[in-house]
Amino acid sequence: MTRPLRTLYVALFIGVLSLLFAWSMRGVLSYQLPKQFSVIDGGLAKTFESHYDENFPVKTLGTSLWAGLDYLLFNEGRPGVLIGEHDWLFSNEEFKAEVDGPQQVRENLALIKGIRDQLAQHNVQLLMAVVPSKSRLYPEFVGDNTTSQLRQGLYQRFLDELHNAEISAPDLLSTLRKGKANTAMFLRTDTHWTPEGADLAAQQLSNSLTDGTLDGEPQRYITTPGVAKPYTGDLTRFLPLEPLFGYLLPPPDQLRRNQTQAAEQVIGDDALFGDSDMPVALVGTSYSANPAWNFAGALRQHLQRDLSNHAEDGQGPLIPMLKYLQSDEFKNAPPQLVIWEFPERYLPMASDLSDFDAQWLSALKQPNDNRHFAANARP
Structure with a gap:
C-alpha cells in the first residue's frame, strides 16, 4: 500500500470516528439530571449510562440496518408486527397460536361468566362489546400471513358462548363490515379502530339495549369532529427503520x-349525575381508554347518559374488570349498566392475575360450565 493511500485510509478512519464522536455528543448534551439521584451509590451514573445507551449512534445505526434488511429481504419487522399488503400492519397477537390456548379459552370464559354473576348480584346488567380482530375485518390486506387454527372463527364462537350464557353481545363485526365501505374502521398502521369505527360500535351497543x-x-351530547392530521400507529414501533431506511415506513x-x-354543561349541584352515581361504567382496554378513538364519548352521545371510564392501556380486558369489581366505587355505588369492551384476540391469552386473591378468582369460576365451546373447532 502506498504512503498516500495509507494516509487516505487513516484520514477516512479518523473522519468516521470524528463524526461518530460528534453524533455521540448529542446523547451527552441531551442528558438531564433526574429530580432525585445519589452520587454515592452510583445511581447518577446508572441513569446517565441508560440515557447514553438509548442514544448511542452505532447502536441506532445497527438497529436500523438490520431492520432495513429484514424489511427489504424478508418483508418482516420485529416480533410483534406482521406486514400485510398495501402498507397495512397487523399485530401478531391476532395470528399466533397460544400456549395451552384451548385451556386458556375455557379459563377466561369461566371468569367472564363469574363476572356476569358478580354484577347480577348487584343488579347490574352486563353488555359485552367484543371487538373483532383487525385481520378479520380486513382479510384482503393480510397477505401471506396465516392464522392459527384456534383463532379461525374465534369471533363467532365467542359470541355464541356469550349468548349461551345469556350475556348480551351484539355482532359488531357485521356492523363494521358494512361501515368499512364508507370509511376506514381500523387504522392501517395501528392496532386500534378509528373514531368512525368506535362510533359505529357505540351506536350498535346503544341500539341493543331495551x-x-x-x-x-336522557342527556344530550354533541360530538365535534377534529381536523385530520397525520398519525403514526403503534405498530410502526416494531419497524425501527430510522435513520437509514425511514423512507420505507408506511405513510402515516x-x-x-x-x-x-x-x-348543556351543568355546573355544581344541578349536575345530572355526580361522581358516585354514574348510570354506566365502561371497562376495557386501550380501545376504550385512549381518547384518540373517542369510544367513551361516542357511547355518551348514543346512550344519552354519562359514564365512568375504567378502561386501562396495556392490561388486557380482564385485569381492569377485576380491579373495578374490587373498587370502592363499584361496591358503594354500582351502576345500572357495565359495558365491557373485550377484543377477541385476548380470549385465548393468559393474564397475570397474581395481584388478585386466588380464592376469590376460584370462586368466580364456579360453576365452570364451558360445555358449548369447542376450542379446536374449525369455522
Whole structure:
C-alpha cells in the first residue's frame, strides 16, 4: 500500500470516528439530571449510562440496518408486527397460536361468566362489546400471513358462548363490515379502530339495549369532529427503520380526534349525575381508554347518559374488570349498566392475575360450565 493511500485510509478512519464522536455528543448534551439521584451509590451514573445507551449512534445505526434488511429481504419487522399488503400492519397477537390456548379459552370464559354473576348480584346488567380482530375485518390486506387454527372463527364462537350464557353481545363485526365501505374502521398502521369505527360500535351497543335499561332523563351530547392530521400507529414501533431506511415506513394514517361534550354543561349541584352515581361504567382496554378513538364519548352521545371510564392501556380486558369489581366505587355505588369492551384476540391469552386473591378468582369460576365451546373447532 502506498504512503498516500495509507494516509487516505487513516484520514477516512479518523473522519468516521470524528463524526461518530460528534453524533455521540448529542446523547451527552441531551442528558438531564433526574429530580432525585445519589452520587454515592452510583445511581447518577446508572441513569446517565441508560440515557447514553438509548442514544448511542452505532447502536441506532445497527438497529436500523438490520431492520432495513429484514424489511427489504424478508418483508418482516420485529416480533410483534406482521406486514400485510398495501402498507397495512397487523399485530401478531391476532395470528399466533397460544400456549395451552384451548385451556386458556375455557379459563377466561369461566371468569367472564363469574363476572356476569358478580354484577347480577348487584343488579347490574352486563353488555359485552367484543371487538373483532383487525385481520378479520380486513382479510384482503393480510397477505401471506396465516392464522392459527384456534383463532379461525374465534369471533363467532365467542359470541355464541356469550349468548349461551345469556350475556348480551351484539355482532359488531357485521356492523363494521358494512361501515368499512364508507370509511376506514381500523387504522392501517395501528392496532386500534378509528373514531368512525368506535362510533359505529357505540351506536350498535346503544341500539341493543331495551327500553328502561337506564333510568333517569336522557342527556344530550354533541360530538365535534377534529381536523385530520397525520398519525403514526403503534405498530410502526416494531419497524425501527430510522435513520437509514425511514423512507420505507408506511405513510402515516390520517386521524380525526373527535371530542364529545354535553350539549348543556351543568355546573355544581344541578349536575345530572355526580361522581358516585354514574348510570354506566365502561371497562376495557386501550380501545376504550385512549381518547384518540373517542369510544367513551361516542357511547355518551348514543346512550344519552354519562359514564365512568375504567378502561386501562396495556392490561388486557380482564385485569381492569377485576380491579373495578374490587373498587370502592363499584361496591358503594354500582351502576345500572357495565359495558365491557373485550377484543377477541385476548380470549385465548393468559393474564397475570397474581395481584388478585386466588380464592376469590376460584370462586368466580364456579360453576365452570364451558360445555358449548369447542376450542379446536374449525369455522
